[in-house]
Amino acid sequence: MDQAIAPRSLRRFGLQTGHFLVLALFIIFTALPFAWMLITAFKQNTDLYNPLNNPFWFNEPPTLDQWRYVFTKTMYARWLVNTAFVGVMVVGITLLLAIPAGYSLARFLGRWGEQLGIGIFLVYLVPPTLLFIPMARVVTALGLQNTLWSLVVTYPTITVPFSTWLLMGFFKSIPRDLEEAALVDGYSRLGAFLRIVLPLAVPGIITVIIFSFTLSAQEFVYALTFVTATAQKTVSIGVPSDMVRGDIFDWGPLMGSAFLASVPVAILYYFVLDRFVSGFTAAGAIR
Amino acid sequence: MALAQPIAAALSRGRHLLERERVLGPLFLAPAFLYIVLLVGFPFVFAIYLSMTDATTGNPYASFVGLQNFIEIVQSPVFRRALKNTFVFTISSQVLVIVLAKVLALALNRDFRGKGVVLFLLLLPWVAPISLATIGWLWIFHARFSIIDWILRAVGLLPPNANMFWLGRPDLAMVAVITVHVWRMLPFSTVILLAGLTSIPKDILDQAEVDGAGFWRKLFQITIPLLLPVISVAILFGTIFTFTDMAVVYVLTRGGPFDTTQVLSSLAFFKGIVGGNLGVGAAISLFLFPVLFIAAVLILRLARRAEVV
Numbered sequence: 001m002d003q004a005i006a007p008r009s010l011r012r013f014g015l016q017t018g019h020f021l022v023l024a025l026f027i028i029f030t031a032l033p034f035a036w037m038l039i040t041a042f043k044q045n046t047d048l049y050n051p052l053n054n055p056f057w058f059n060e061p062p063t064l065d066q067w068r069y070v071f072t073k074t075m076y077a078r079w080l081v082n083t084a085f086v087g088v089m090v091v092g093i094t095l096l097l098a099i100p101a102g103y104s105l106a107r108f109l110g111r112w113g114e115q116l117g118i119g120i121f122l123v124y125l126v127p128p129t130l131l132f133i134p135m136a137r138v139v140t141a142l143g144l145q146n147t148l149w150s151l152v153v154t155y156p157t158i159t160v161p162f163s164t165w166l167l168m169g170f171f172k173s174i175p176r177d178l179e180e181a182a183l184v185d186g187y188s189r190l191g192a193f194l195r196i197v198l199p200l201a202v203p204g205i206i207t208v209i210i211f212s213f214t215l216s217a218q219e220f221v222y223a224l225t226f227v228t229a230t231a232q233k234t235v236s237i238g239v240p241s242d243m244v245r246g247d248i249f250d251w252g253p254l255m256g257s258a259f260l261a262s263v264p265v266a267i268l269y270y271f272v273l274d275r276f277v278s279g280f281t282a283a284g285a286i287r
Numbered sequence: 288m289a290l291a292q293p294i295a296a297a298l299s300r301g302r303h304l305l306e307r308e309r310v311l312g313p314l315f316l317a318p319a320f321l322y323i324v325l326l327v328g329f330p331f332v333f334a335i336y337l338s339m340t341d342a343t344t345g346n347p348y349a350s351f352v353g354l355q356n357f358i359e360i361v362q363s364p365v366f367r368r369a370l371k372n373t374f375v376f377t378i379s380s381q382v383l384v385i386v387l388a389k390v391l392a393l394a395l396n397r398d399f400r401g402k403g404v405v406l407f408l409l410l411l412p413w414v415a416p417i418s419l420a421t422i423g424w425l426w427i428f429h430a431r432f433s434i435i436d437w438i439l440r441a442v443g444l445l446p447p448n449a450n451m452f453w454l455g456r457p458d459l460a461m462v463a464v465i466t467v468h469v470w471r472m473l474p475f476s477t478v479i480l481l482a483g484l485t486s487i488p489k490d491i492l493d494q495a496e497v498d499g500a501g502f503w504r505k506l507f508q509i510t511i512p513l514l515l516p517v518i519s520v521a522i523l524f525g526t527i528f529t530f531t532d533m534a535v536v537y538v539l540t541r542g543g544p545f546d547t548t549q550v551l552s553s554l555a556f557f558k559g560i561v562g563g564n565l566g567v568g569a570a571i572s573l574f575l576f577p578v579l580f581i582a583a584v585l586i587l588r589l590a591r592r593a594e595v596v
Contacts, residue, residue, distance in 0.1 A: 022394045023405060026387075029470065031408045033423030034415070036434065040426065048432070051448070055434045101319035108312025116316070118590060122583050123327055125524075127531035129552035130576065133559045133569045134333035138326070157326045160319055189311060218416040220534040221552075225560050236418045240538050251426055258422045262415035269414035270407055277478045280524055281517065 034259060041066050041256030048251060066252030075230055076257050079238035082148055083261075086234060087213040089152040094159040094212040095205065101160075102167025103193060107176075117168045124161035128221040131157075139226050150226040151234065155219060159212040166211070166279050170204030171197065207275045214269040217261075235261040338570035344563035356570040369542075369549040370574065375461070376550060377529045380468035384525055385518065387469070388476035393506075395477070396484045413474035421538040424467050428453035428539070457547035460540050464548050467535050472528065476521040483517030484510070519589060523582050531575055551575055 039056065040048065047053055047060040070076050101120070105113040128135075135154060136145075144150040174197055182192040198205075216234075223237040230242050239261065243254050269276075338356055342349035360366040391409070395402075412420060427434055430452050439445035453459045487510065495505050511518075533552035536542060542549035542557065549557075551574050559568015 019394055019399075022390065026391050026394075026473075027405065027408045030410075030412050030474065033420060033427060033470075034411055036427060037423045051432055051437070055432070055437050097319040097322055100315035104312045104315035108308045108315065113312075118587065120319075120323070122586070123323055125527055125579060125583060125586075126327055126331070127527070127552075127575070127579070129531045129533050129555065130572050130579070131327070131330045131334060133555065133565055133572060134330040134337055135326075136560065137333065137337070137565070138330060154326065156322065160322060164319055189308070214414070218418075220416075220418040220537075221556075224537070225556070236416045240418050240422055249425075251429075251432075254422060255426060258419040262411075262419045265416055266407075266411055266414040270410055273410060273414065273478060277475075277482055281479060281482050281520055 034262065037255040037259040037262075041252060041259060043252060045252060066256050069250065070253045070257050070260075074243060074253065074257070075233070075238060076235075076243075078231060079233050079235045080261065082232065082238075083217050083234040083236070086148055086151045086155065087216040090155040090159060090216045091209050091212045093152070093156045094163050094208060097156065097160050098163035098167055098208060099198075099201075099205070101164045103171050103197070105164065105168045106171035107179075113168070117165060120161045121165040122161075124158070124165070126157075128158070128219070132221050132225045135222065136225050144226070146227055146229045146232055148227075148232055148234075151216070151219070151223055154222050154226070155212075155216050158219065159208075159215055162279065163208040163212060166208060166275065167201070167204050169279070170201050174200050204275075207272045210268050210272045211276060214265050214272075217265045334569045334573060337565050338573050340566045342565040344560075344565060349566065352566070356566050360567060360570055365546045365549060366554065366571065368546060369551050369554040369571075372461070372548060373530060373550045373552075376464055376468055377526055380465050380472065380529055381522055381525050383465075383469045384472045384476050385522060387473055388480050388521065389511075389518075391473070391477045392480035392484055395481055409477065410474040412470045413472070413478075417471060417532075417534045418538055420471070421467060421535055424463070424470075425454075425539055428463050430455060454540055455544055457544055460544060460548045464536055464539060467539060468529050468532070471535065472525045475528070476525055479517060479521040479524075480514065483514045487513050516589060516592075519585070523586055523589075527579060527582050530578055 036055075039058075042062040042064070043058065044060045044063045044065065047058065050059070053059040105117045105120075107113075109116060139145050139150045139154065142150075142153065144153060178196055178200070179192045182196045183189070187195065218236060219234075220236050223234050224241070227233055227237065230238070233242065235257075239254065239257050243250060243257065337349075339351060339353055340349035341352050341356075395406070395409075399405075426432075431450060433451065433453060435453070436445060436450050439451070440447060440449070445451070451459060453463050491509060491513075492505060495509055500508070531552060533550070533556060536548055536550050536553045537556070540548045542553050546554075551571055555568045555571035558564050558571060562568075
C-alpha cells in the first residue's frame, strides 16, 4: 500500500514544484523591469553608478534623494496633472459618444446594427501610427498644436470605437422585456433608456470609464507628435523625453517616475482586463 | 395664444418622432459616427493625399507629385531595412509569444492560492504604459550598468569589466527590441488563450482521460484544435499591435544603431515629423495599411464562422 502511494504523492509534489517553477520564471520575466525600477529609485547615485555593486541590493543605505529630484527639479507633478486632465476629458467625450451609439446599435438598428458594430470595432484597429501625420495637420488647422486639447480631441478616436463595441454587447445582454414593460408603464422611449437601461448598464459604463482613462494615460504616438512644450506634456512622453538632459540620463529619477506613473494605471486596467479581453474574443471567436 | 397651438403641435410631433426607433436609432448613432468620419476617415483620405504631394511642415502649399514619394522610399535602403525589420520583429515576437502564452495559460488554468497577485504581476507588461515600461528596459540594457551584463560577469560568461553593449550593436539591438515586444504582448495573448481554455467543456477532457489519453495527447488532439479560433484571435490582434507599434523602438533605440532597428512607424515619424517631410512620412505610414487590411478581413471571417457555428 505505502509503496503504491509514495510514487504518486511524489509525482504530485513534482508536478506542483514544476507548476510553481514555471510561474516563478514567468513572473521574473514580466515583473523584473518594474522591480528593477523600484530598487533603482531608492538607491544613491554612487551605489547606482558602480558596475561592481550588486545591482539587486542596496550596497549603500537607501535614499529619497531621487524622489526629491523628481518632484522639485522636474515638471513631473505637472505631467501627472496633465495626464489626469486629458484622461477625465477623454472619458467624458467617450461616454457622450459611445453610450448612445452602443445602445442604438444594440436596439434600434437590427441586423444593420450588428454589421455596423463590427465595422466600428475595426476602426479601433486603425493605429495612431497610420494617421499621426495627417492628424498633426488637422491639429494645426484647429489651432491646437502644443496644447492638451490636441490630445482631448484626438484620443477619442482610440477610445470611442472599442467602447461603443463593448457597450453594444452590454446593452444586448439587458433583456428587452424590461424596456417594454417600462413603455407599458407610460415611460417614453427615451425615458425607458435613461431610467431603466442606463442604471443596469453601470458595470459596462464603469469599464468604459476605466478603459478610456488608462488608454489616454498610455498613449504615446499622438502625444509625442502634437505636444513639444514641456509644460503641456503627459507622463507617457514627459518622462521619456524631458527627464533626459542631452545625453545624460538621470536613471534614479527616471526609474522612480516611470514606476510611480505605471503602477496606478496598471492597477486600474487590471480590474477591467477581463471585459476588455472578452471584447476581443467576442469579435473573433467565442460567442 | 394663436402661436401657442402650432408650437405645442410641433413639440408633440417632435416628441412623437423621438418615440420612433427609426428616428432615434440614427440620431443616437450620429455623434459617434460623425466623429469617426471626421477624425479617422478624413485623416485617412488626407494621408493618401499627402503621400502624393511634396508637403513639408514649413510649406503648407504642397504640389502634387504622384507616386514619386513611393518610388523614392522603395529605393531607399533605410526604408527597405525598416520594412524588413517590421516583419522580423512582428513574426519572431508573435511566434515566441504564442508558444510562451500557451505554456503560461496552461499553468494558470487551475486554482491556487494568491492567483490574483500572480495574475497582476504577469499582466504588468500589458497594463502599464508602454513608453514608461520600456524605459525600465532601457536601463536593463544599459551600455555600462546593464544587469544582464552584471549577471553574465557574475557567472563568468563575460570577463570582468566587459560589456555586451546590447543597444549598440545591430544584432543585439534587434534581440532587445524583440524581447521587449514579447514581454509586452505575452500577457495579452495569455489572457485570451486562458479565456479559450476555460471555455473547453471539462467532460470532453475527462472522457479522453477515461479513454486513456495522456497529457500530450490531450494537448495536441483536443485542447489545441479546440483552441485554434482563440489562438488565431490572439495572433491577429497581437500582430496588429506589434506591427504598428512605435513606442518600443522609439524609446529603446531611436531606430539605431545607424537605422538598423528602424520600423515603418518610427521611420515615418523621423522623416515626417522630425524631418518635416510630411509627404514621405505619410507614404511610409501607408505601408502599414495592407497588413492591417488583411488582418481585418481575417477577423471578419473568424467572426462570420463563429456566427454560423
